Amino acid sequence: MKVGIAGYGAYVPIYRIEGSEVARIWGSGDEEPIKEKSVPGLDEDSLTMAYEAARGALEMAGVERSEVGAVLVGSESPPYAVKPSATVIAEALGLTPRVVAIDMEFACKAGTTAMILAAGLIAGGAIKHGLAIGTDNAQARPGDELEYTAGAGAAAYLLSGDSDRFLAVIEQAYSYVTDTPDFWRREGERYPRHAYRFTGAPAYFGHIVGAAKGLMEEAGLKPSDFDYVVFHQPNVKFPLRVAQMLGFKPEQVKPGLLSGEIGNTYAAASLIGLARVLDAAKPNQRILVVSFGSGAGSDAISLMTTDKVGTKKSSLERYLSRKEYVDYGLYAKMKGILRVA
Amino acid sequence: MKRVFVIGTGATKIGEHWDKSLRDLAVEALLAAVRDAGIDKREVQVLYVGNMMSGELQGQEHLGALVATWAGMAGVAAFKVEAACASGGAALHQAYLAAASGLYDCVAVVGVEKMTDALPNDVTSALLTAEDQEYVVFTGATFVGLNALAYRMYLSKYGVKQEDVARFAVHCHKMAVNNPYAQFRREVTLEEVMSSPLIADPIRLLECAPVGDGAAALVLCNEDFLKRSPRDVLVEVAGSAVATDILSVHERKDPLTMAGFRKAAGEAMKRAGIEASDVDVLEVHDAFTVLGILTLEALGYAPPGKGWQLVAEGELEPGGRIPTNTMGGLKARGHPVGGTGVYQVFDLVRQLRGEAGANQVEGAEIGLAQNLGGVAGTVAVHVMRRVR
Numbered sequence: 259m260k261v262g263i264a265g266y267g268a269y270v271p272i273y274r275i276e277g278s279e280v281a282r283i284w285g286s287g288d289e290e291p292i293k294e295k296s297v298p299g300l301d302e303d304s305l306t307m308a309y310e311a312a313r314g315a316l317e318m319a320g321v322e323r324s325e326v327g328a329v330l331v332g333s334e335s336p337p338y339a340v341k342p343s344a345t346v347i348a349e350a351l352g353l354t355p356r357v358v359a360i361d362m363e364f365a366c367k368a369g370t371t372a373m374i375l376a377a378g379l380i381a382g383g384a385i386k387h388g389l390a391i392g393t394d395n396a397q398a399r400p401g402d403e404l405e406y407t408a409g410a411g412a413a414a415y416l417l418s419g420d421s422d423r424f425l426a427v428i429e430q431a432y433s434y435v436t437d438t439p440d441f442w443r444r445e446g447e448r449y450p451r452h453a454y455r456f457t458g459a460p461a462y463f464g465h466i467v468g469a470a471k472g473l474m475e476e477a478g479l480k481p482s483d484f485d486y487v488v489f490h491q492p493n494v495k496f497p498l499r500v501a502q503m504l505g506f507k508p509e510q511v512k513p514g515l516l517s518g519e520i521g522n523t524y525a526a527a528s529l530i531g532l533a534r535v536l537d538a539a540k541p542n543q544r545i546l547v548v549s550f551g552s553g554a555g556s557d558a559i560s561l562m563t564t565d566k567v568g569t570k571k572s573s574l575e576r577y578l579s580r581k582e583y584v585d586y587g588l589y590a591k592m593k594g595i596l597r598v599a
Numbered sequence: 600m601k602r603v604f605v606i607g608t609g610a611t612k613i614g615e616h617w618d619k620s621l622r623d624l625a626v627e628a629l630l631a632a633v634r635d636a637g638i639d640k641r642e643v644q645v646l647y648v649g650n651m652m653s654g655e656l657q658g659q660e661h662l663g664a665l666v667a668t669w670a671g672m673a674g675v676a677a678f679k680v681e682a683a684c685a686s687g688g689a690a691l692h693q694a695y696l697a698a699a700s701g702l703y704d705c706v707a708v709v710g711v712e713k714m715t716d717a718l719p720n721d722v723t724s725a726l727l728t729a730e731d732q733e734y735v736v737f738t739g740a741t742f743v744g745l746n747a748l749a750y751r752m753y754l755s756k757y758g759v760k761q762e763d764v765a766r767f768a769v770h771c772h773k774m775a776v777n778n779p780y781a782q783f784r785r786e787v788t789l790e791e792v793m794s795s796p797l798i799a800d801p802i803r804l805l806e807c808a809p810v811g812d813g814a815a816a817l818v819l820c821n822e823d824f825l826k827r828s829p830r831d832v833l834v835e836v837a838g839s840a841v842a843t844d845i846l847s848v849h850e851r852k853d854p855l856t857m858a859g860f861r862k863a864a865g866e867a868m869k870r871a872g873i874e875a876s877d878v879d880v881l882e883v884h885d886a887f888t889v890l891g892i893l894t895l896e897a898l899g900y901a902p903p904g905k906g907w908q909l910v911a912e913g914e915l916e917p918g919g920r921i922p923t924n925t926m927g928g929l930k931a932r933g934h935p936v937g938g939t940g941v942y943q944v945f946d947l948v949r950q951l952r953g954e955a956g957a958n959q960v961e962g963a964e965i966g967l968a969q970n971l972g973g974v975a976g977t978v979a980v981h982v983m984r985r986v987r
Contacts, residue, residue, distance in 0.1 A: 454719055460617040 261377040262424030263561070264321065264387065265416040265570075267314020268533035269307050270520050270577040273297035275589045277406050283586045284401045291493040295409040295521025297589050298395050304335045305343045307412035308393035309350050311526075315389065316351060318570050319416040319423060323351065326416070327385025328358040328376050332368025332525045334443075335395045336361055347391070358385065365441060366490055367551025368392060369525040373415055374431050374557060380419045387418045394524035399449035400595055407493055409521025413529035425567045426536065426545065429560040432473035434465055441552035452552075458496075461554050466490065466500050469556035470548050477560060481505040484560075485543040488514035488531035490550035492522045513538055519578060525551075532561075533574050541565040603698040603836045604825060605983070607636025607818030608945050613782040613933030616812040621650075621657055621713035625666045628814035629709045636818040638828065640670065643818065644703040646677040649690030649710035650937035653679075655725035656717045666709060676703075683729035684886065685972030686710065687815070687940025688841070688979025694819055695839040695981075704824035710941030711814035722810060726936070729973040731847050743807060743887070745974050747799035749854050750889040754801065756855070757904025761801050765792045766910045767888040768806050768930050774916070775927025777957040780942075782811045782933030806888040808934035815941040817948070831987075834951045837965070838871030838982035840864075846976045857897045860969060863980040864898065871982035873965060875899050878982075880950045880960045881923040882943035882968040885930050894969055895923070922960045925950060940970035944981055951985040 275297050277290030298307065308331055316323070329348040336343045344359035353359075358379065362368045369392015376388035393412035398404035418424070440461035443450035466489060474480060481487075487510045489497040494517055501511045514531035523530055528549040535545055545561045590596045609631025611624050619627075625648065633640045648662040659665065663677030680690035687710030694708040714722055723741055730736050730745070754761060769789050775781035787805055795804040819836065820828070844859030845851050851858070868874060875898045885891035892906035900921050901909055914920040926932050926946040929939060947966035949955045963985070970979040 453716070455615065456617065456716060459615065 265319025328388035411523035435555035683972030688970030775931030838867035
């Protein structure tokens with residue numbers, strides 16, 4: 259049974275901080291890795307952003323809420339350590355109580371894994387439609403390299419088995435996972451830690467190349483068969499380099515490459531990129547999405563758009579173009595770096 | 600004292616070996632050297648492991664028994680030798696003494712360091728264990744900072760432009776292109792060096808030796824072993840010396856004289872019966888560009904303040920007046936700390952055997968390697984000579 263995307267939504271907060279403003283505080287010998295990144299407002303977190311994105315996906319799909327059988331939320335920054343975000347989101351969207359709801363964590367790839375699992379529930383006949391969400395308010399230790407890129411955003415996909423509703427159909431999925439400790443946060447620690455250059459070749463590049471090659475080999479596809487490719491985007495440099503390693507052209511990558519403007523939105527990063535591509539795609543175009551999550555693994559998903567794609571667009575362009583810049587002080591307050599109690 | 604010869608060499612490529620541990624690297628290089636020597640590994644009677652930071656970075660000491668065990672050589676006498684960045688050269692000196700004394704006939708040395716899977720702050724702290732903790736480290740100084748002080752002093756004392764010193768890195772990268780064992784097989788321009796990030800004023804990133812993993816090994820024997828097992832091409836350890844300087848730079852009368860190096864080089868050359876002008880190929884410890892220039896001056900190849908001219912005029916390249924770091928030096932071959940002293944001699948032996956490929960120094964007979972520990976607090980110098 260085929261499973262496809264019937265609706266999608268993406269959300270990015272209004273606030274931005276420029277890379278040069280972070281450098282003003284902490285100094286840097288290098289060029290900043292991105293121009294600017296998104297900052298959540300004081301009343302925003304990974305849960306509220308997920309709700310915004312999911313609402314957009316539901317509205318676009320126009321399905322009966324009672325027929326949405328799953329809410330899978332991928333994030334590494336839930337507001338509660340114990341107590342699910344998925345229940346709050348499901349309740350707020352009016353999907354409770356007959357629903358499979360769960361929070362999932364796999365660093366920056368939990369969102370794509372949520373899609374694969376929701377598709378499995380649909381393909382297995384357990385549910386009719388399912389929501390898969392990637393959302394994060396990314397945390398970085400002040401002054402760390404990661405502070406330049408740790409952004410905030412969410413993306414949600416309403417997957418369905420009803421082919422009349424497909425905007426794009428899932429052709430193939432391929433997961434590639436190893437035990438690679440490149441980035442982690444132990445219980446009780448406030449900020450994650452990372453293994454510097456180890457995050458490059460053995461982690462990001464090794465897994466994305468493994469998943470992308472694995473999918474293309476299984477599906478009998480090559481880079482030129484795709485109109486667009488979206489990679490996990492921790493910065494601007496890595497996705498362009500991995501594209502080159504795999505034989506993709508910059509033109510295939512750039513439409514879905516948003517990290518220079520919104521930063522690394524972790525579990526949402528590749529999925530917001532996909533939303534950007536779907537907003538621009540024409541019928542019968544093939545899209546490859548490859549996430550990367552530290553720890554480590556990549557999900558590669560191949561999609562083919564239908565003639566319904568483009569009939570409805572998400573609110574992403576609006577979220578990207580409305581911007582309010584904050585300085586480091588306000589950023590520190592909004593991000594919770596300043597603690598008053 | 601018996602004459603001592605190198606009969607086998609082996610090394611790993613230097614780089615980020617994410618899938619190899621310290622022991623993997625050491626065993627790979629050691630067994631390659633044993634194979635190159637054409638002997639049975641059980642003929643090796645004593646093994647010296649040159650390494651600086653295994654205790655800090657891997658939580659692993661007792662490297663003698665560890666490497667011997669994993670190389671399938673348990674039973675052999677084995678030790679770790681530590682002398683900061685000169686650990687490799689110091690281990691080779693010990694190996695030389697063992698064979699020269701006649702107590703052992705066939706000995707092996709492996710220099711190894713595994714750095715890239717440690718966090719940068721931990722590597723910086725581990726390297727600083729080479730400095731005086733009670734009088735220097737507590738101030739917050741780092742090695743690059745201490746070398747930056749010497750660099751600044753050099754520039755101001757002799758009125759030299761930094762570009763002229765930094766060109767040493769350009770030379771090393773050019774040489775490493777033809778070295779399959781090198782970490783960075785690509786050229787850099789002077790502009791790239793001078794615009795690379797500032798690490799400790801005036802030292803730029805591309806003037807610093809990189810962090811890397813690697814191991815190099817040599818099998819040595821004395822004349823008694825050689826009689827039983829003759830070889831075709833032979834390279835002799837013609838002179839081996841280790842000297843120390845006052846540990847911390849600020850305690851020395853003149854931070855730029857390299858007194859420890861002058862003493863070790865003098866002794867090694869005297870034992871070999873040569874002078875600096877007899878050296879055909881030179882390996883210098885260019886952890887930072889300025890150290891390369893200071894060494895050329897200390898050996899008398901150029902007057903003080905003029906060493907940079909040798910680089911600018913191409914005199915350090917094969918065919919030049921004093922071919923130096925012909926395989927890339929610490930800057931571009933790489934600097935796996937405890938491995939470096941052995942890599943230097945590994946590269947000299949390749950030159951003297953005529954196996955240096957595109958960077959071969961024609962007819963090279965005598966090579967000299969300088970290995971520094973700390974800010975030249977320990978210095979190991981080896982003079983190598985092709986004897987047939």
